[in-house]
Amino acid sequence: MSVPNNNDTSSSISDTSKKQKQVLLTAVLATSLLIGGVTFPAVSYGATTCDLGNIYAKCQLEQGVQNKVTLQFPNNTYDQSIRLQLERVESSRLTAVDAYHVTRAVEVRMTNRSGQTVNALSKSMRLKFDIDEIDFRRASDLNTNLPITRFRIGYWDESEKNWTIIPSTVFWNGQNGSVEAETNRGAGRYALLWSKEASPQLSQQATDQIRLMVNYAVVNPERAPFVKDERTLVPLRIISTSLGARVNWNSQEQKIDIVRGRDTVNMWIGKSDVVKNGQPLALESAQTAVPEIVGDTTFVPLRLVADALGVKVDWDALTRTVHVLE
Incomplete structure (x- = not known):
């Protein structure tokens, strides 16, 4: 805390300091x-x-x-x-x-x-x-x-x-x-x-169930995301369609084709192979988790969704929410 005095120079410096702080505060607020x-x-x-x-x-x-x-x-x-x-x-x-x-x-x-x-x-x-x-x-x-x-x-x-x-x-x-x-x-x-x-x-009070949001809109799949081998697996079809993609299923090959804009992504149940526009993708997440079917729902690792569809994913630990953002 400054001590008041009658020194004109000190007063001028104090006023200048206040103005500088105001300018700094305005600049910081602008960055938001x-x-x-x-x-x-x-x-x-x-x-x-x-x-x-x-x-x-x-x-x-x-x-x-x-x-x-x-x-x-x-x-x-x-x-x-x-x-x-x-x-x-x-x-x-x-x-x-x-x-x-x-x-x-x-x-x-x-x-x-x-x-x-x-x-x-x-x-x-x-x-x-x-x-x-x-x-x-x-x-x-x-x-x-x-x-x-x-x-x-x-x-x-x-x-x-x-x-x-x-x-x-x-x-x-x-x-x-x-x-x-x-x-x-x-x-x-x-x-x-x-x-x-x-x-x-x-x-x-919320349960421990993992919640899913796409672009901050809550998505309610028939089967909720779950954690397996320290990886979060999410329902593929509902995320893909929420992002405007089309999902095709080849039961004979156990193959999933996702078409979004000009991109086509291919993946297979139980396999770590992922192909995007004809080129194989090297995915770190595929080393320990692969697509799998639970009931009648196909689940894929969350990180794979980000890499394959070109979106951002985020995990809110406080609310146990998976965010998928275009």
């Missing part, structure tokens, strides 16, 4: 720009700005070392581009509601190309608040015997001066986790809440 499915690193200064097109996107605000607030948008969430501003809301700006403890709150501002506020979306966005043991203890007043499902996400209704609860799901491994909710609301104030009162409609 997101365009069409490409996400730049989130900033931790309490605000970030993202430009969203009509394809999948993610906008993230860091609040501390581990706790993040993430907004995920599938393809065609809105019929035109959106400027999104995500800002942390200090507790002093919140209206107290006896029924809830507010763990974290964010202001979501959305405007279209004309500068008009976007209050509703064509498809639901996903809000994701990360939580940890400190959040649990603080919210529960150290009574961690209370159900973790008292965490939920709410939307502030200014006319009612109260939070409107959005159906939420809690992912929790005993130390860390996330709370998720989907809504087609647009701009507004959202918060991670803890219900101080028992309610028959608490959040759902």
Whole structure:
């Protein structure tokens, strides 16, 4: 902390330093720009700005070392581009509601190309608040015997001066986790809440089943992904069709042909051979896992999907979610 004095030179230097910090902060915030499915690193200064097109996107605000607030948008969430501003809301700006403890709150501002506020979306966005043991203890007043499902996400209704609860799901491994909710609301104030009162409609708690998303849209296969020999295997057909590919099956040769755009990929059940456009692919993942049939569903190693179809894959350990991104 600087010590006030009447020295004009020191005052000038202090003012210059403040201006430099403001310029630096503005520059850092600008790096959070997101365009069409490409996400730049989130900033931790309490605000970030993202430009969203009509394809999948993610906008993230860091609040501390581990706790993040993430907004995920599938393809065609809105019929035109959106400027999104995500800002942390200090507790002093919140209206107290006896029924809830507010763990974290964010202001979501959305405007279209004309500068008009976007209050509703064509498809639901996903809000994701990360939580940890400190959040649990603080919210529960150290009574961690209370159900973790008292965490939920709410939307502030200014006319009612109260939070409107959005159906939420809690992912929790005993130390860390996330709370998720989907809504087609647009701009507004959202918060991670803890219900101080028992309610028959608490959040759902996620199971250990692996979840699958393609371009941030949940895909529900008849058979869920699973882990075998430390590799994640995913259902091939539903991923391929979600990416606009066509899948053909040759039962005599036990051969799978995937056609996506100008690319054709061939693979065989029980074999590590993969051919793309007539050329063999050298796949590290094929060394320990090969395509296999479970019931009537063909499963392939997750990494093979990335290499063969030219997409990105990611694993969210907190929510046990496989992300496939074009």
